[in-house]
Amino acid sequence: MTCFEAREYLFAFLDGELDAPLSIELQRHLEHCPECAREAEIERSIRRQLGTVLNPQDATAPQDALARVMAQIRSAEGRARRSVWRRFPLHVRLLGLAAAVLLLAVGGWFALRGGPRPEANQSFADLLVADFQHFLEAGKSLQLQSSDPKEASTWLLERTHVAAALPVMQHDRCKLVGARSCKVSGRPAAFAFYEIGGEPASFVALAGSDADLHEMQMVSEGGRTHWVDRCRGHTIVACITDGIVRAAVGRMSEQELLSLLGMAHEG
Amino acid sequence: MNSLASAFEAFVAPHVRRLWALARQYARTPEDAADLVQETFLRAWRNFSPTHEMAYRRAWLVVILRNVATDWGRAERRRIRVTPLDDAELTEVILADATQPFAPLPAMDEARFREFLDDRLVAALDALPAGFREVIVLSVAGELNYREIAEVLDCPVGTVMSRIGRARRALRERLADHAAKGRHCSQSSGTPGCGGSS
Numbered sequence: 001m002t003c004f005e006a007r008e009y010l011f012a013f014l015d016g017e018l019d020a021p022l023s024i025e026l027q028r029h030l031e032h033c034p035e036c037a038r039e040a041e042i043e044r045s046i047r048r049q050l051g052t053v054l055n056p057q058d059a060t061a062p063q064d065a066l067a068r069v070m071a072q073i074r075s076a077e078g079r080a081r082r083s084v085w086r087r088f089p090l091h092v093r094l095l096g097l098a099a100a101v102l103l104l105a106v107g108g109w110f111a112l113r114g115g116p117r118p119e120a121n122q123s124f125a126d127l128l129v130a131d132f133q134h135f136l137e138a139g140k141s142l143q144l145q146s147s148d149p150k151e152a153s154t155w156l157l158e159r160t161h162v163a164a165a166l167p168v169m170q171h172d173r174c175k176l177v178g179a180r181s182c183k184v185s186g187r188p189a190a191f192a193f194y195e196i197g198g199e200p201a202s203f204v205a206l207a208g209s210d211a212d213l214h215e216m217q218m219v220s221e222g223g224r225t226h227w228v229d230r231c232r233g234h235t236i237v238a239c240i241t242d243g244i245v246r247a248a249v250g251r252m253s254e255q256e257l258l259s260l261l262g263m264a265h266e267g
Numbered sequence: 268m269n270s271l272a273s274a275f276e277a278f279v280a281p282h283v284r285r286l287w288a289l290a291r292q293y294a295r296t297p298e299d300a301a302d303l304v305q306e307t308f309l310r311a312w313r314n315f316s317p318t319h320e321m322a323y324r325r326a327w328l329v330v331i332l333r334n335v336a337t338d339w340g341r342a343e344r345r346r347i348r349v350t351p352l353d354d355a356e357l358t359e360v361i362l363a364d365a366t367q368p369f370a371p372l373p374a375m376d377e378a379r380f381r382e383f384l385d386d387r388l389v390a391a392l393d394a395l396p397a398g399f400r401e402v403i404v405l406s407v408a409g410e411l412n413y414r415e416i417a418e419v420l421d422c423p424v425g426t427v428m429s430r431i432g433r434a435r436r437a438l439r440e441r442l443a444d445h446a447a448k449g450r451h452c453s454q455s456s457g458t459p460g461c462g463g464s465s
């Protein structure tokens with residue numbers, strides 16, 4: 001290595017940014033070239049002194065700033081929980097939205113269809129409300145943050161004894177965010193939260209039967225059956241397997257939501 | 268009790284010291300620096316999602332801080348040092364090109380050299396063009412590696428490496444100027460860097 005090269009690489013070397021072979025070469029040059037070694041020593045001193053002058057002693061100001069921001073965040077959340085949850089931070093808002101959508105979809109659908117409301121369905125909706133309110137009042141987001149469907153399913157099974165059987169996603173577009181346990185119709189339910197192309201979507205699973213879904217539109221194709229409904233720009237899909245009702249809610253297409261139920265069509 | 272708020276706080280806490288060091292460099296007064304970090308925390312919170320990979324990159328908060336500083340600088344509401352990188356300006360400064368030895372500093376013993384730096388380093392740093400000063404600040408005050416600086420400045424890593432090299436050379440020139448003018452040059456036996464390598 002020449003002195004010219006040594007000087008060219010010196011700063012990256014001192015910053016620990018030089019790759020190993022060059023670093024070794026430069027080190028060797030410094031061992032044999034007193035002039036470059038002296039330059040390195042000078043630059044090292046300058047770097048050290050820069051560290052000192054650029055490192056402010058008094059660090060209480062930023063801690064205070066953070067404390068103020070956190071107080072603001074927490075009080076805003078307190079207010080939002082009591083009234084408008086629109087002002088919630090994105091993540092909580094998305095979760096709230098997903099839950100609200102489910103609620104509106106179920107509730108609005110009953111209201112629109114009118115007629116006698118099956119007792120079971122009414123309490124199903126009521127308990128969704130209760131769960132939603134509890135979710136907001138407790139300021140809870142997810143009890144488990146996980147993008148691993150296997151981990152989340154195991155966690156949900158342990159907590160709720162509901163086999164959520166979250167599917168392994170075939171596309172990166174659909175991401176599992178996390179899970180929480182809740183109750184729907186007094187029945188322990190598994191709740192999972194997803195992002196599909198950045199949009200929120202929820203998954204709920206609980207022990208049940210087609211009586212829970214009988215007013216949704218039943219779709220049978222390819223030997224498989226699912227139920228679907230739409231409400232205010234949102235889609236709800238559901239299926240029943242082995243006495244477990246699984247439902248997914250979001251703004252995306254029926255097909256995309258079906259992927260949350262492990263029922264997406266290939267291709 | 269909110270887990271998202273707590274997650275955010277836990278994420279930000281380890282970076283507070285570095286952000287403060289940077290804010291102190293971007294803003295000209297401690298008051299503006301405090302406002303700058305506070306606005307950074309707020310903006311970060313508004314964009315924070317624990318699922319957002321970006322949020323867990325160390326440079327993310329620095330990117331936000333720099334954006335806030337840039338906005339403020341543009342609005343001229345505060346005295347902010349961030350200026351859009353002006354490559355023409357930088358090119359001019361590095362006319363003394365990389366083939367030249369480092370600017371010579373008079374021979375000084377270690378204690379004396381430290382005293383000299385104590386005296387002159389801040390002024391030399393402040394005399395650098397903003398773009399040069401900034402890479403040094405990001406590297407030293409921000410404790411960012413070259414890859415992270417590249418992310419903050421939105422440029423290739425190679426550009427960061429060469430810009431830091433030029434910035435440090437330019438800093439050295441400022442120091443040499445100070446030394447030549449100042450009382451420290453009494454025995455100005457200019458010590459050349461090593462010779463050219465042709």
Ligand SMILES: [Zn+2]
Nearest residue numbers: 003033036461
């Ligand atoms: Zn040499």
